[in-house]
Amino acid sequence: MQLSEKDQSFVYHFGEMGSKWGFNRTVGQIYALLVISEDALSANDLASALSISRGNVSMGMKELQSWQLVQVSHIPGDRKEYYSAIGSVWDMANRVFQERRKREVDPTLTVLRNLLLEEPKSDSEEYAQQKMQDIHDLLEMLTDWAAELQSLSPQQLGTLMKLGAGVSKVLSVKEQLFNKNKDNS
Amino acid sequence: MQLSEKDQSFVYHFGEMGSKWGFNRTVGQIYALLVISEDALSANDLASALSISRGNVSMGMKELQSWQLVQVSHIPGDRKEYYSAIGSVWDMANRVFQERRKREVDPTLTVLRNLLLEEPKSDSEEYAQQKMQDIHDLLEMLTDWAAELQSLSPQQLGTLMKLGAGVSKVLSVKEQLFNKNKDNS
DNA sequence: TTAAACTTTCAGAAATTACTGAAAGTTTGT
DNA sequence: ACAAACTTTCAGTAATTTCTGAAAGTTTAA
Known part of the structure; x- marks a missing residue:
């Protein structure tokens, strides 16, 4: 060929x-x-x-x-x-993200969780532990969010992405919504 | 040490x-x-x-x-x-994303744009070109969106991520908003 | 059961990537 | 101008990763 x-x-x-x-x-x-x-x-x-x-x-x-x-x-x-x-370009991207998460991020989260179980024994350990905690929290948030996005339809995802600069505007709308709900409950 | x-x-x-x-x-x-x-x-x-x-x-x-x-x-x-x-864990993540985009995604977009300038000469070229176009569009959308996210404050980003499953709900709200605006104009 | 048409495996070779340590370069103080 | 205290560079070597191709494995058909 x-x-x-x-x-x-x-x-x-x-x-x-x-x-x-x-x-x-x-x-x-x-x-x-x-x-x-x-x-x-x-x-x-x-x-x-x-x-x-x-x-x-x-x-x-x-x-x-x-x-x-x-x-x-x-x-x-x-x-x-x-x-x-297999599948569309979207499917391909999803697969790659998912697989990389499984191979790269998940093992890191496991290691971090184990390290975070022990109590720090000095100020410098305290500092190190805090950094590890920050990294853990960030990775966890990112993976949760990525999973969330993957559950949206390509259609919805498209809408969300095309939103672009509008994201912050929508955020403030969400804020209003949230507060309204709070008042109602 | x-x-x-x-x-x-x-x-x-x-x-x-x-x-x-x-x-x-x-x-x-x-x-x-x-x-x-x-x-x-x-x-x-x-x-x-x-x-x-x-x-x-x-x-x-x-x-x-x-x-x-x-x-x-x-x-x-x-x-x-x-x-x-340098900086917080957020800053670190931003730097890594940004740098990887610059080193990995941007060159790919350049190559794709060049390839897409030429007209396909056969059905199979037509098919190949369409796939390249799809990949191009996806990468462009993702990078634009990533840039958007990076312009948000860590605070706003946090809100957005914690939103989780709520994203789709917010999307529908945005839809209503958008339609309302359209009616007004 | 044999053989043809394939696929997979894996030991060794080739290619790539990373590391060392000595030499060269730089900066500062006298 | 010299030398001490550092940093950087880079040729050669070491470690790692990838690739080949021959041998072993599998499936199908007669």
């Missing part, structure tokens, strides 16, 4: 970027190629298009499957497996 | 995590140590506490300075430079 120049730019760039988003260059390239390919591709297609070994493709697909980013399908009369990217 | 067991857990764990957040293990450890140290530390303090070479500390500090995460200070009568972490 031969890539067009445009596809190559895209695929190579996402290889570089992919490595910053939690998987390595090759895995990034495989995924990029699957995303822009209308038809599902076989492992051999991927290996030849990207000039990498068959074994490397196999390992890459395993990784992408663990991120739940790809789908396997079959063509009748053909024994090969065919791969394609 | 000798680290307490608790500090060690924290520092080592953040070494591992730091490497997922854009800098390497050692840089992560240096930063973690600075965050939980009430007093500023010299390069030698850092080298001995983490058992790394003096040269490595120097390179690490350069990196942290490029992220604008640390501050240099001096003690009268002492020629050494003393380092400390």
Whole structure:
């Protein structure tokens, strides 16, 4: 398989970027190629298009499957497996966020919670502990909120984001609402 | 310098995590140590506490300075430079987000914009281009929104996040507001 | 049961990234 | 101008990560 120049730019760039988003260059390239390919591709297609070994493709697909980013399908009369990217671009972003949270943030929260169980024994430990608490609280808030956002429909999310500068305006509205409710209760 | 067991857990764990957040293990450890140290530390303090070479500390500090995460200070009568972490945990998170956006998302947007300038020449190019467009739009929306959030005060941000499940409720209120305004104009 | 057509695994090699420590550079005081 | 007290740089080395390709494993069909 031969890539067009445009596809190559895209695929190579996402290889570089992919490595910053939690998987390595090759895995990034495989995924990029699957995303822009209308038809599902076989492992051999991927290996030849990207000039990498068959074994490397196999390992890459395993990784992408663990991120739940790809789908396997079959063509009748053909024994090969065919791969394609799963879902919309939104779905993809959600998956990546979720997976990164699970792999990076959750273990940190666990470590922090354990450290925070012990009482500080000196002023400097007190200071350190306070910082750990701050980081814990921040991470917890961010993950809770991210989960919240993921429960919204893409439609709602779109509305929320397009709101842009309006967020603070809406916040003040919320404030009024909240107070009104308080009076009522 | 000798680290307490608790500090060690924290520092080592953040070494591992730091490497997922854009800098390497050692840089992560240096930063973690600075965050939980009430007093500023010299390069030698850092080298001995983490058992790394003096040269490595120097390179690490350069990196942290490029992220604008640390501050240099001096003690009268002492020629050494003393380092400390800058700002609150919120500030730190902001810096990291901002810097990662600049290093990872912005270059991707540039590449995508260039690729999107050309007209697709076939159906499969059409499909690929549409995917690139979707990714572009998503990234642009996310970065615009992130910038928006960063312009809010920590106070407002806190309110927004604590809102949690309430976000969708607020959204519908916003909808009503918006419609009312439309009627008025 | 054999073989063809595939996929997966994994030991060793290649590529990349990080680290050390000696040398060079800088600043300050005398 | 010199030297002491520091910091930075960078060539070479060490550690880590990624990749290859041959061998082992799996599935299907006859």
